[in-house]
Amino acid sequence: MITLGKIMAVHSYKGGTGKTLLSINLAATLVKHGKKVCLLDLDFRAPSLSTILKIEKVDYWLNDYLNGTCEIDKVLIDLSDKIHNGGKLFVGLANPTTEAIRDMSAKDRKWEMRALGRLLALKNSLLNDKGFDYLIFDTSPGLQYSSINAIVSADLVLVATTFDRSDIDGTKRMLKELYELFEKKTEIILNKVLNDVSSRYGREEVQTKIKDIYQVPLLGIIPCFCDVLKGEGDIIFAQERPGHPFAKILEEIANKIDNNII
Amino acid sequence: MYTCKTLRGKRVTKQEVLGKKPLHVLEKIRENLEKLNEKMEVMIELQKHGRKDIQPLPEAPLDVMTLLSMPDHLRKTAMTVCRLGRATADEIAQQTHRARAVESAYLNQLVIMGHLKKERKGRKAYFYVDRESQG
Numbered sequence: 001m002i003t004l005g006k007i008m009a010v011h012s013y014k015g016g017t018g019k020t021l022l023s024i025n026l027a028a029t030l031v032k033h034g035k036k037v038c039l040l041d042l043d044f045r046a047p048s049l050s051t052i053l054k055i056e057k058v059d060y061w062l063n064d065y066l067n068g069t070c071e072i073d074k075v076l077i078d079l080s081d082k083i084h085n086g087g088k089l090f091v092g093l094a095n096p097t098t099e100a101i102r103d104m105s106a107k108d109r110k111w112e113m114r115a116l117g118r119l120l121a122l123k124n125s126l127l128n129d130k131g132f133d134y135l136i137f138d139t140s141p142g143l144q145y146s147s148i149n150a151i152v153s154a155d156l157v158l159v160a161t162t163f164d165r166s167d168i169d170g171t172k173r174m175l176k177e178l179y180e181l182f183e184k185k186t187e188i189i190l191n192k193v194l195n196d197v198s199s200r201y202g203r204e205e206v207q208t209k210i211k212d213i214y215q216v217p218l219l220g221i222i223p224c225f226c227d228v229l230k231g232e233g234d235i236i237f238a239q240e241r242p243g244h245p246f247a248k249i250l251e252e253i254a255n256k257i258d259n260n261i262i
Numbered sequence: 263m264y265t266c267k268t269l270r271g272k273r274v275t276k277q278e279v280l281g282k283k284p285l286h287v288l289e290k291i292r293e294n295l296e297k298l299n300e301k302m303e304v305m306i307e308l309q310k311h312g313r314k315d316i317q318p319l320p321e322a323p324l325d326v327m328t329l330l331s332m333p334d335h336l337r338k339t340a341m342t343v344c345r346l347g348r349a350t351a352d353e354i355a356q357q358t359h360r361a362r363a364v365e366s367a368y369l370n371q372l373v374i375m376g377h378l379k380k381e382r383k384g385r386k387a388y389f390y391v392d393r394e395s396q397g
Contacts, residue, residue, distance in 0.1 A: 113325040117393040120344060148326040152341070181330060181337065 005127035008257070009042075009137040009154035011147055013170030017160040018191040020048050021228065023138040025247065026158075028238035029254040031086040035133040038076065038126055040092040042150045043140045044104040047094035053079065061095040063104060066115045072125055083239050087133075104146070112145045119153040134257075142170075143178070151178065156257075157186045158219065163193065168213060175214060187219035189253065197221050220253045222246065293385055300387070303367040322376035324391050339368040343378060348390040 010023045020043070027039040040062060041049040050058065060074040076090040083089050095101075107115070126132045137154060139147040151157055157179055161171045171188075179186045190210055196202045203221060210218045225246050228237070237247040322328070324344065329337055342357045343349060351366035358365060369389045372378040379392040 109323045109325045109327070112327075113323040113391070114393045116326060116344065117391065120347075145326065148330070152326055152329070152344070178330070181334070182341065183338075 005123075005131075005133050005135065006156060006257075007123060007127070007135040007137070007154045008156045008158055009139055009147075009150040010158045010160060011139045011151060011174075012141045012160040012167075013174055014162075014164065014167045015046075015141040017141070017162055017167065018222070019043075019141070019160045020052065020138050022158070022160055022189060022191070022222075022250075023136050024049070024052060024236055025238045025250045026254060026257075027089060027134075027136050028083055028236050029247070029250045030134055030258065031080070031083045031089045032238060032242075033254060033258055034087045035258070036088040036090075036131060037134045037136065038090045038092065038132050039136045039138065041094040042137045042146050044094045044146050045101060045140045045144065047096040047101070049091060049138065050093045050096055053082075053091060055079075055091070055093065058093055058095075061100070062092045063095045063100055065092070066118055068114065068118070072122060082236075090132075107145070112149065115146070116149045116152060119149050122153070143174075148178070151184060152182055154184065157184045158189055159186060160189050160191050162191055163195075172214060175216060186216055188214055188216055189220045189222065190218060191222045192224040193221055194224055197223055219256060220249055222249050289385075296385070299363075300366055300370060303363060303370060324377040328377065336368055336372060339365060340372055340377060343369070343372075343389055344391060348388050350386050350388055354389070 008026075010019045010026070012019050023039060027037045030037045039049070041047055042062065044063065049055075055077060058077070060070045062075055064070045065072050065075045072092070075092045077093070078088070078090055080086075080088045080090075094104075122135060126135055137150040139150045141147070159171060159174070159179075161167055175186065188210060190206065193206060195206055197206055206221055207218050223245070225244075227241075227244065228246050235241065237244050238250055241247055324340060329340055329344075332340060338358055338360075339354060342354050346353060346357070351362050351369055354369065355362040355365040369378065370380070373380045373389065377391070378389050381388045381390070
């Protein structure tokens, strides 16, 4: 069977690289393109989507789906009314209670193997049966079980990285020892860039630098915007401030993904 | 019509030599040859890796960390089974673009290592990850 939709995992070596913000805004941008998108919070160690999206009442979590106690339909929450003039947005949330975080971090290999099976099954249940165009996995940083499960299940891995030296070293290792071993298509998004990338010369300089470091294509360069930091993770720029440079860069990234340029 | 002589010199047709259901007999022979071939492929594969003493492991979950630590050639096969859910060596070979005999050997090695299960249905052998019964 030919699957038309695509699964993307947003991952990074270190925390604080902007994975969640990128995931939400990329999802919102694709929804504005008229797509049916499902955003899943697979960061079970530090769940944050429920807070950012201000969702208070949740009957079933992704934890329940991976535990095999419910089907994915029960987990998904329809947020399409939050994004105007667009397609459909559904989210699946990770349980943010301390008890649930502790429970998820104590799972054994057999459980993780079954969790991988359930994540792989989403391709069939959500992309093929329910007609979603995109699944976006927001993951935990580094080599966590849940993140590697997400990477194995994805068609494309978007790696959020910064110019932080330890982040560069770790990302380089992950490219060789994780994504490449699983033969995953990988794209880099360089975030929180302090260099001047407003000019073409500035952008090309950063692009060359990144290509030299990682030897993989660069999908987008996102400068460090004070407005984004001031937003305290409370603003979906793609929806609330579509004219903002951050939203415009996300628009370019979404276009490349949507037009299968990558 | 094709005929041959029996030990007593009596001339008989091919149909008579093979009995009333020659096709059925041929099918059986082919099936047995395939089983033999599969066993030989496993033996060749095990010898290649110098592991003649390998015994099937009762339980070895195929989780991502196990996948990461596998040699590249086996990981490719194991990942394809994970993706397809349940598949024959032929179906795996179509995805990996390697020869069916090569995939058959790798799949059987993964079965011996305890990562995959194998089930025969008629002439076909299906390989799958047993996610439900383990644990």
